[in-house]
Amino acid sequence: MSLKNRISLLILVDSFIVFFSIFVGYFLLHPWINPFESKFLLASAITIFVAHHAFALAYGLYRKVWEYASIGELTSIFKAVTFSIIAVGAVQLLVRGDVLLRALAITWMLHLLLIGGSRLSWRLFRDMLMGKKMPDQKRTMIIGAGQAGTLVARQLLNNKDRGLMPVAFIDDDVKKQGLEIYGIRVVGGTEILNDFVKDHQIEHIIVAIPSLGKQETAELIKKAVDTGIRTQTIPLIEDIMTGKLSVTDIKDVKIEDLLGRDEVQLDMNKIKGQLTGKTVLVTGAGGSIGSEISRQIARFGPKKLLLLGHGENSIYTIDMELRKTIAPDTELVPIIADVQDYDRIMDVMTLHRPDVVYHAAAHKHVPLMESNPTEAVKNNIYGTKNVANAAHISGVESFVMISTDKAVNPPNVMGASKRFAEMIVQNLAKRSDTKFVAVRFGNVLGSRGSVIPLFKKQIAVGGPITVTDPEMTRYFMTIPEASRLVIQAGSLARGGEVFVLDMGEPVKIVDLAKNLIRLSGYTEDEIEIKYSGIRPGEKLFEELLNEDEIQNKQVFPKIYIGKANPASELELLYVLEKLPEMTNEEIKQTLVGLANRKNVEASKLLVGNM
Secondary structure (H helix, E strand, O other), X not given: OOHHHHXXXXXXXXXXXXXXXXXXXXXXXXXXXXXXXXXXXXXXXXXHHHXXXXXXXXXXXXXXXXXXXOXXXXXXXXXXXXHHHHHHXXXXXXXXXXXXXXXXXHHHHXXXXXXXXXXXXXXXXXXHXXXXXXXXXXXXXXXXXXXXXXXXXXXXXXXXXXXEEEEEEEOOOOOOOOOEEOOEEEEEOHHHHHHHHHHOOOOEEEEOOOOOOHHHHHHHHHHHXXXXXXXXXXXXXXXXXXXXXXXXXXXXXXXXXHOOOOOOOOOHHHHHHHHOOOEEEEEOOOOHHHHHHHHHHHOOXXXXXXXXXXXXXXXXXXXXXXXXXXXXXXXXXXXXXXXXXXXXXXXXXXXXXXXXXXXXXXXXXHHHHHHOHXXXXXXXXXHHHHHHHHHHHHOOOEEEEEEEHHHOXXXXXHHHHHHXXXXXXXXXHHHOOOEEEEEEEOEEEOOOOOHHHHHHHHHHOOOOEEEOXXXXXXXXXXXXXXXXXXXXXXXXXXOOOEEEEOOOOOEEHHHHHHHHHHHOOOOOOOOOEEEOOOOOOXXXXXXXXXXXXXXXXXXXXOEEEEXXXXXXXXXXXXXXXXXXXXXXXXXXXXXXXXXXXXXXHHHHHHXXXX
């Protein structure tokens, strides 16, 4: 129906209702009417007719979409009808000197009932149609019967295209249990979740409590995921409040949603003092961590942001991305360079004179570095030495090295090479005006080479998922969280510290695999998990600090300072000189022994040769 025809129909219906209401209201009280009263009644009818249409236009009653009528539309009807009756009362007072209150009260009730009923009948008719489950609609449970859950339910009812039919609410608030919202019952608390899903053929679950803390949300999502039913959630409360996303922007649950880690609250003033208006260099800027650090830094408005990396494609990608969002007064400089090339790194430092350096360039794959120890030495040790020395000579204010939990008691080349790199910057800190620090954290979800992309590829081809050992655990955090904490730790630097990030509780890799299978819409019967055995250099569990380094006091929420004592500079210089002459096995033995300070044979070899 066109808008013109729609308005015409509504005006015609309203005109009939207006006249019907006032005549019936009057004749119910005065069945016999004299000529004077008939004229008076006609004047009243004309008044309410004109007044109703005037107020109906004023409150937009002819342009509202009544299929979606709610409290707001009913309020408009109430105002239009009430003011129309007040107008009639005013005319009666002027013409007759008094007001027929009882007749007007009956007219008001009939007027309100019929106008409201005529509009809401459209909504009722639509709701009756919606109440019929379409063949392709999935029976959906909404966890959370608050404002967010109610909005989600309404959105799903209004949009059949989503293919979801809400049939039940779950809410732990006992005051809501047993009530109905839009005809959907609040069936109970989360303790009945699993049983209700099985008994009522639930095919889809939506978690709709954006105000809940991340830890509680993660536990709730975990319960929903454990039912084996596809689970979705709504955006975080901060994204809703800032207008980035709407409550009804339903999204799939991601594996990081199960971590339950609260948002990092940064000391913005301290970071601004370090980064705003400064020249900042990020090595490995094309990598997972380096690129996210670059994104976070860009928010603080540096004068110049140097993106340094060996791979031109990755540097091109982050450069193009940041150019869309970077502040107009920030100069973005992509630099293709290898940290193993000291002269090139020195040229970059001399030309741009950075104030702050974030050193994220490194080889990080344990099994690969176990097979290629010389490459770990070149990139992780000599690369770090080159960048750190260039920073020292160039007078950089602050140097932050990205390290790893694998540097603690390392049995492998990769971890030992990173611990060696930590000791290089720790020793430089003793004699340099540059504040040299290292920041350790564990595995980062979604980073290149992490288990998540691998598991997703294995699931995509129907499995199996390969897990090394059923007892293997790792610490995990998201890329944005790790990057923010790295930047925060850098702002706390005094020189020589090894900062350790709070990674929460370690997660079993097999549990991660099981959760990813469920989130992908499969069961463990459909996607097999196979155990391949621990690979060379791997540990069953990782540590963030060894027993001699542990400090319980946080210097900032989620940030500790470890008491990591380095080997002497003389020892490091000797090893650096001898490493190029060593065999692969000697490299591993020497680095692991130096990192652990427990390998007697390695210590004897080192001291004996010195």
